Amino acid sequence: MAGIKWIGSNPENPFKHNLPRxxxxxxxxxxxxKLPVAVMDGTVISAMRTGAAxxxxAKYLARENSSVLCLIGAGVQNRTQMKAVLAVCPNVSEVFVYDIDFGRAQKFAEETSASENIKVTPLKEAKEGVCKAxxxxxxxxxxxxxVEKDWIQDGCFFANVAGYEYTFDALKSADKIVVDRFSEIIHRKHSTLALMVIEGLLSEKDVYASLGEVVNKKKQGRETPEERIYFNSVGMGIEDIAIAARIYREAKKSxxxxxxxxxxNPLWI
Ligand SMILES: NC(=O)c1ccc[n+]([C@@H]2O[C@H](COP(=O)([O-])OP(=O)(O)OC[C@H]3O[C@@H](n4cnc5c(N)ncnc54)[C@H](O)[C@@H]3O)[C@@H](O)[C@H]2O)c1
Structure with missing residues (x-):
């Protein structure tokens, strides 16, 4: 299947229009x-595939006995991030959520503690949750x-799903850097990793592996319980199209x- 995801984003939507960003x-x-076969909503697919990545x-890079998850950002993406981490880290029994808007963190905690049946605590300070995570x-x-370097525990798996969210020192403290796709991360010029590469502080050779290389066993995932492993995803269009194609086929069947x-009829051939 071929296809495209066209995405619109307005960060003010949740605050001004009661709509997703x-x-x-x-x-x-x-x-x-190459004719179009389906037009469909991609909002849920996009959020689900980002969580899934x-x-x-986390399945390959987080410690198996991970028990505390800290989410920074109480938006749409962290809802699916939480679902996905809970699916692969069954020992997680406590979740913290921090947002610059504490009301968003409270609402997120209320809703997800009920939907995921787990303790979710909203935070006014990110450090409080990061230190335990x-x-x-x-x-x-x-x-x-x-997120600062000294807040991150040894053995932590830390994912950078959006932009400049970790200090340069925090990223430098990682024993392994894993990415979805390096070239796209650099093209986007957005995440802590991208900014450090642009400033000449890191280069492609500092990236340990792509997630695909880890899954396909070309590179090992986590090797010790002490390793700090940083994961940066920018998102890959193929993830959206693969899932949309599956949904399209299921919808046709049903x-x-x-x-x-x-x-x-076509006007001209
Ligand atoms: N890697 C990927 O594949 C991928 C895919 C989709 C979205 N994203 C990125 O994920 C991010 C979040 O998307 P979303 O749909 O959840 O947005 P959202 O608007 O639903 O949520 C974002 C949240 O971040 C909070 N926030 C803003 N500044 C903050 C700060 N300084 N500290 C703490 N919280 C802050 C907002 O209050 C809001 O609750 C976006 O930057 C988006 O580009 C990445």
Whole structure:
């Protein structure tokens, strides 16, 4: 299947319009004729695949006995990040959530503690949760770093899902740097890793592996309980299209959806 995800983003949406920040529209195209075969919402797919990528990373890179998860950012992404981490780290029994807007953290804690049946504590200070965490996920709209090196415990798996959320020192303290796709991270110029590469403080050779290399056993994942492992995802379009294609095929099988005609007949051939 071929396709595209077109994503719109307005960070003010949750605050001014009671709408999600991001909305996505996915168009799938037949791999042979390249004609469009489906137009569908991509918002949920996008959030789920972003969570899933961190979930896969946590499966290979977090300590098996991880018990405390700290989420930085109480938005849409951290809801699916939380679901995915809980799916692969069954010993997690406590979750902390910090947001610059404490009301968002409180609402997130209330809703997710009920939906995931786990203790979720909203925080006014990020440090309080980060210091205790075995797994950290940052998914915010921050433009200045939040998480500092000395707050991160040895053995921690810390995921940078959005932009400049870790200090340069925090990233430098990682024993392993794992990415979804390095070239895209640099193209986006957004995350702590990208900014450090742009400033010449790190280069591609400092990246230990891509997540694909770890999953395919070309590189080992976690090797010791003490390792600090940093994971940076920028998101890959293929994840959206693969999931959308599966949903499209399932929908066709179940007779769901509405048939639309592109045209009665093509005007010219
Ligand atoms: N890596 C990927 O594949 C991928 C995919 C989708 C989104 N993202 C990124 O994830 C981030 C979050 O997206 P979302 O949909 O959850 O957005 P959202 O608007 O739903 O949530 C973002 C939250 O961050 C909070 N925030 C803003 N500045 C902060 C700060 N300095 N400290 C703490 N909290 C702060 C906001 O109050 C808000 O609650 C975005 O930057 C987006 O680009 C990454």
């Amino acid at each position: 991001a909305s996505a529209l996915t168009v799938l195209n037949d791999p042979v004729t 961190t979930g896969v990373a 075995d797994v950290i996920v940052t998914a915010t709209m921050a433009t200045a770093p939040i 007779g769901l959806g509405v048939e639309l005609s592109l045209w009665e």
